[in-house]
Amino acid sequence: MVQASQMGLKAVGAGLAVGLTGVGTGVAEMGIGAAAVGAIAEDKEFFGLGLLFTVIPETIVIFGLVVGLLLLFS
Amino acid sequence: MLAPRRMSKLLIVASRDQLPVVIAELYRHNLFHIEEFVDSGAEGYEGFKIGSPLSGASEASVDLIKIRAIENAIAVNPDDIEPRVLDKRSALKGQIERELPAIEREVENLTGKRSKLETQAKDLEQRVVELTPFAEVPVELELLRGYKGFSVFAGYVAREVVITGSSEIYFAKGKDRSFIIAVVPAEKRTEVEKALQGASFQALQIPGESGFAKAKIAEYADRIAAIAQEISGITKQLADIRQKHTGFLVACEEILRAEVEQTEAPLRFATTRQTFVAEGWVPTTDTEMISADLTKVARGKIFITVLPTDLEHDAVPVEYNNPSFAKPAQLLMDVYSRPKYTEVDPTLMLAIVFPLFFGLILGDVGYGLILLAMCFGLRKFLKGDEGRQFLTVLRNASLSSIAFGLLFSEFLGFELPWHPLIFSRHLNIGGEAGAAGAAIPELMVLSIWIGLLHISLGRVLGMINHARQDHGDHRIKTVMANFGWLAVMWGIVIAIWSYAAMPLMPDLRNLPVVGPGINMGYIIGIILVLVGVVCIARDSVLEIVELPTIISHVLSYARLVAVGLSSVAIAMVVNFMSIGMFITPGLSNLSIVGIIMVVVGVVIFLLGHTLNTALGILGGGLHSIRLHYVEFFTKFYKGGGKKYNPFGMKRRFTED
Numbered sequence: 001m002v003q004a005s006q007m008g009l010k011a012v013g014a015g016l017a018v019g020l021t022g023v024g025t026g027v028a029e030m031g032i033g034a035a036a037v038g039a040i041a042e043d044k045e046f047f048g049l050g051l052l053f054t055v056i057p058e059t060i061v062i063f064g065l066v067v068g069l070l071l072l073f074s
Numbered sequence: 075m076l077a078p079r080r081m082s083k084l085l086i087v088a089s090r091d092q093l094p095v096v097i098a099e100l101y102r103h104n105l106f107h108i109e110e111f112v113d114s115g116a117e118g119y120e121g122f123k124i125g126s127p128l129s130g131a132s133e134a135s136v137d138l139i140k141i142r143a144i145e146n147a148i149a150v151n152p153d154d155i156e157p158r159v160l161d162k163r164s165a166l167k168g169q170i171e172r173e174l175p176a177i178e179r180e181v182e183n184l185t186g187k188r189s190k191l192e193t194q195a196k197d198l199e200q201r202v203v204e205l206t207p208f209a210e211v212p213v214e215l216e217l218l219r220g221y222k223g224f225s226v227f228a229g230y231v232a233r234e235v236v237i238t239g240s241s242e243i244y245f246a247k248g249k250d251r252s253f254i255i256a257v258v259p260a261e262k263r264t265e266v267e268k269a270l271q272g273a274s275f276q277a278l279q280i281p282g283e284s285g286f287a288k289a290k291i292a293e294y295a296d297r298i299a300a301i302a303q304e305i306s307g308i309t310k311q312l313a314d315i316r317q318k319h320t321g322f323l324v325a326c327e328e329i330l331r332a333e334v335e336q337t338e339a340p341l342r343f344a345t346t347r348q349t350f351v352a353e354g355w356v357p358t359t360d361t362e363m364i365s366a367d368l369t370k371v372a373r374g375k376i377f378i379t380v381l382p383t384d385l386e387h388d389a390v391p392v393e394y395n396n397p398s399f400a401k402p403a404q405l406l407m408d409v410y411s412r413p414k415y416t417e418v419d420p421t422l423m424l425a426i427v428f429p430l431f432f433g434l435i436l437g438d439v440g441y442g443l444i445l446l447a448m449c450f451g452l453r454k455f456l457k458g459d460e461g462r463q464f465l466t467v468l469r470n471a472s473l474s475s476i477a478f479g480l481l482f483s484e485f486l487g488f489e490l491p492w493h494p495l496i497f498s499r500h501l502n503i504g505g506e507a508g509a510a511g512a513a514i515p516e517l518m519v520l521s522i523w524i525g526l527l528h529i530s531l532g533r534v535l536g537m538i539n540h541a542r543q544d545h546g547d548h549r550i551k552t553v554m555a556n557f558g559w560l561a562v563m564w565g566i567v568i569a570i571w572s573y574a575a576m577p578l579m580p581d582l583r584n585l586p587v588v589g590p591g592i593n594m595g596y597i598i599g600i601i602l603v604l605v606g607v608v609c610i611a612r613d614s615v616l617e618i619v620e621l622p623t624i625i626s627h628v629l630s631y632a633r634l635v636a637v638g639l640s641s642v643a644i645a646m647v648v649n650f651m652s653i654g655m656f657i658t659p660g661l662s663n664l665s666i667v668g669i670i671m672v673v674v675g676v677v678i679f680l681l682g683h684t685l686n687t688a689l690g691i692l693g694g695g696l697h698s699i700r701l702h703y704v705e706f707f708t709k710f711y712k713g714g715g716k717k718y719n720p721f722g723m724k725r726r727f728t729e730d
Contacts, residue, residue: 047409048703049411051696051700052700052704055696058697059630059633062632065636065637070515070518073501
């Protein structure tokens with residue numbers, strides 16, 4: 001029983017880690033993405049740099065994913 | 075390798091009557107990057123003027139515009155056509171004079187006719203739209219207009235309307251609105267208008283046609299069909315022209331473009347009344363050859379010299395210099411930015427590491443094979459240079475995925491007949507993977523190792539770049555700052571090693587103890603961090619704020635494992651859902667329900683793996699390239715070099 005609820009809480013923790021960091025990344029990329037698309041519309045050369053800026057907050061959700069995986073599987 | 079091609083600045087001076095031969099020779103070589111002359115009275119160029127085009131420039135431009143218009147009309151794009159040499163230049167020149175006007179006339183005629191027919195068809199369709207509401211009205215249309223003593227209302231109403239007194243009403247009830255025609259005496263007009271407005275009346279114009287609307291609609295539909303047939307005939311004729319003349323047109327375009335570029339070249343040179351001066355860049359290895367050839371065609375009446383290169387002020391054009399297997403990766407470099415002339419060119423490293431990262435993330439034989447098949451399939455559609463480069467990059471990445479898939483023992487999420495040769499990524503989903511499960515901590519540490527080494531490489535390259543580009547005091551400071559970043563990173567790592575044991579990492583807890591809970595490793599780590607911080611601060615104090623990025627950048631490499639594991643997880647979930655939950659129970663009980671279950675299972679399997687393939691390309695590609703752009707390049711790479719764009723053309727359809 002205790003073990004089961006521990007497993008359950010771990011799963012909830014992993015879910016929260018991935019879910020909340022996902023939301024965080026989404027919020028952060030929202031503004032950058034919109035601005036990057038605007039910039040690319042003006043100048044196609046900006047594509048590489050725009051992509052780079054847009055994916056910078058992706059690190060947040062990767063951290064969440066790492067935490068989730070470590071919680072569940074190690 | 076690791077540096078752009080060496081360039082030399084060439085100065086060519088000759089008398090103006092040599093212009094055509096010199097230009098033709100430069101164009102043939104396709105190596106001379108013209109440094110454009112700007113008439114700004116620069117030192118040494120007082121009294122020079124921009125040159126004027128050679129004879130024949132305007133005729134060639136006019137012909138070129140004609141050809142491009144024709145190509146546009148029949149949708150020919152030279153980039154989509156397999157290059158093959160069709161004709162000699164001299165033979166084609168005559169053909170242009172003879173055949174081009176005829177083709178132009180024909181195409182112009184046909185497109186003109188087509189657009190006229192299209193307008194007609196549109197006009198008829200509009201009339202049909204106007205007539206449609208009146209289709210069921212049982213009177214001829216001319217009876218609905220032209221009265222002095224009566225007013226006619228036609229249109230839609232939302233509900234039924236009561237019109238008192240003498241009137242003639244046609245009312246057709248519809249689903250949400252009804253169609254009404256009301257003929258009333260002219261003096262009752264205002265009153266009826268009001269009543270209709272109460273029922274939210276939308277007036278329709280009475281069509282200016284005669285006869286019954288239904289018959290008219292049928293007649294127009296016939297005419298539209300006839301026009302459509304005529305248009306398709308014309309389209310077929312245009313397609314025939316396309317079929318017949320595509321080769322000729324692209325070859326002509328090539329010749330004329332070459333001619334226009336050559337005749338307009340003097341606009342980029344400095345000239346006086348008698349002479350011209352051309353400055354430009356050629357690869358250092360080709361300087362001798364070009365000088366010799368130019369001297370030959372000008373019969374010695376030309377002065378050519380190599381000017382000294384001033385790396386500070388000259389914008390030297392940059393041409394990659396990579397072994398052929400690394401060439402496709404230049405595409406990924408250009409997306410970010412072309413290296414500067416003085417910079418280390420990381421294309422080679424990108425070409426090796428990008429596929430490895432991709433493979434490490436995707437790491438599945440099945441998906442790798444799907445990607446490989448896609449590469450060969452797309453080869454038919456992507457014919458331009460960039461498309462080809464992209465496909466080669468993708469091919470390398472998919473080969474690497476297959477290799478890693480064999481090591482990870484993965485095929486669409488299933489295990490291959492052997493156990494993983496390196497760390498297992500098989501998660502325990504639906505009891506599929508057996509007892510072992512994934513070696514997550516080991517994989518994580520592996521990715522951290524990759525991050526540490528990749529970033530260290532970046533910092534070392536940063537030192538090299540700064541040592542090359544900066545001068546004096548500043549140079550020492552910037553090189554030391556890069557060293558400082560390395561010292562802080564490794565200092566932190568050593569301190570962690572002497573504090574905790576981790577798989578795959580050295581355990582420094584057994585070093586001699588210095589104080590309570592503090593051993594030598596710890597001390598060395600702290601000293602490295604302190605020295606590093608001082609080095610960084612000496613270059614720029616503000617950079618201290620960036621210190622946490624050391625940790626976040628290294629940890630960012632954990633995505634190599636995390637993204638990969640999520641794709642394994644999706645694959646295994648899809649397999650469990652389709653096979654475990656539908657196909658196996660369905661097969662064990664082969665009734666109608668069983669067969670439906672098998673079909674549903676197969677659909678889930680296909681959809682799930684299609685989705686995961688798409689995610690795999692996106693995840694594998696985007697994350698690998700991002701690790702390069704964000705974590706690796708920011709350590710040393712600036713970019714912003716000028717593209718080497720030699721005067722000339724790679725001939726695809728013609729020869730001299």
